[in-house]
Amino acid sequence: MHNSISKRSRALIRRETISAYLFLLPSLIFFIGFVIVPMFMCLGASFFNYTMTDFEFIGLGNYVEMFQDSIFIKAFVNTVVIVVVAVPAVTVFSLWVGAAIYPMHAVSRSFFRCVFYLPVVTGTVAVAVVWKWMFNKYTGLFNYVLDGAGVIDQNISWLGDEKTALWCIILILFTTSIGQPIVLYVAALGNVDASLVEASKVDGATNLQTFWKIKWPSIMPTTLYILVITTINSFQCYALIQLLTSGGPNHSTDTIMYYIYYQAFKLNRYGYGNAMGVFLAIVIALFSIIQFRLTKAGNVD
Template identity: 35%
Template sequence: MSAQAVKKESLKSKFGKGRRSEAMLGWSFMAPGLILLALFVFWPIVYSVPLAFTNYSVIDKTRFVGFDNFVRAFQDDKFLISLWNSFVYIIVVPFIQIISIFMAILVNSKVKGINAFRTAYYIPVVTSMVAVAIIWSWLLSSNGVINYLFMSLGLMDEPLGWLTNQKTALASVMFVTLWKGIGYYMMLYLAGLQSIPKDLQEAAMIDGATKFQTIRKVTIPMLKPYVFFCSLISLMGAIRVFDEVFVLTSGGPGTATLTSSLYIYEQGFKKFDFGYSSALGLIVSIIIALLSILMFRVNKKGGVNPY
């Protein structure tokens, strides 16, 4: 073997060892997070599938019941109501996306103090849901600021308990979700806007397009991959919504704000009927998977990678 070939082999061996050491270093950094995910996310998901076919309960003897839990689910009026409320919650998704896009466009400029505005818009995202619930419970109470403003403007004759009225409770909780989620999606869209080549927007302006036409014909089409991603995670979040409902209304008044996640929680951790709770969770997971597949198909036909 020539000296050149020996040199190549030694370099290949050195680079191979370097890559392996980098890979090991990467896995070692990810290991704590992966272990936590395996223990508290992946294992419960895997374990809940066979559990859904049993009558597992803390206070009862466990036995295999086949599809009885699933039959019971579709005969359970409260579960069907909670599922309907979860679907109604999807209405908030397009509003979040549209407002987030236009807010991202507004803050995507090099103006003095713009970082302060970005921070202010993002604060609700990192604020504790408990703190948010306390503030909005006060604002939406019968003697709160919202009623005071509406009555001062002559829009209402008498105070209304927004979270205690069956007609307004779900819409009020949806509004809180909208308010809290806008900043998160705004930052994602802001990242997308900053990846769009400036040349395209400048070319459109030179060709005589107005600012609005440039946004509609250039900016928003270029954001299609981000719109798809944000809409998908927002859709899944809307169906699985739990925190806002649990803290603000606990599913009341009556079943006005009872969502599927909250009902699953009640069956599992209040009634200790873990078999039935697992079956309900599996049904909701299948629904989310089907909606996600549908979104992938629709966006694939429309094209999610225009550039």
């Protein structure tokens, strides 16, 4: 009796498994073919001296070379600067905007949400070319406005100066990164338990206290998610660099992703490019784990 039930349920599980995999099959073909396979190819190729002409196992050779490559080190430092500046700026700013527009009337809330999402929709290339014009030394708006306001006394070549180029990139990256976090924060604030907010107000808490004691802890998962996706995006900053500065002047805007592209596709050093890619993936994973730990720790007390 018992045996026959378990036999029947085993048959049921088998049937469910087969039908589940049939539903999954089309997706799995693409997922395995174009995500999982290249992932392993990336890892594998990173141990080879792999160019147009060579294919030779060199163990950790590419990784060793990486840390002796001064341009790579510079690109790594630039990338970390971008991440360390952009991620907190994006998170704090989008929380502020999210909190500011959440209580508004539905129409104005939706209006502002669209406006801040606009740079994402406009597309990296269109955004990059218009900023390039605005940053132009002779015909750009920035010099005109700042000159008019008396902030600068001679025209600055914003993207052509080592001191300013990276900051210009960060500014543009910032405007294209806040759209999604704001949408997420507005949604998360809408999910905060209204009775808790009411209760704290009855107890005489100020708006600020209510925010920190009630709302902030309950939107913590959203904050974590925003930190992680913004970190991943900022680490991969590539298109803006390629379109605006090509890593210059004097490598001051080289990022890891840009340098990977340069090594792998311009110099055809696939093995070396892949090794840097693996390194970048590990760094991103470490950052995500740290953020996860920190926000969890902050949640406990």
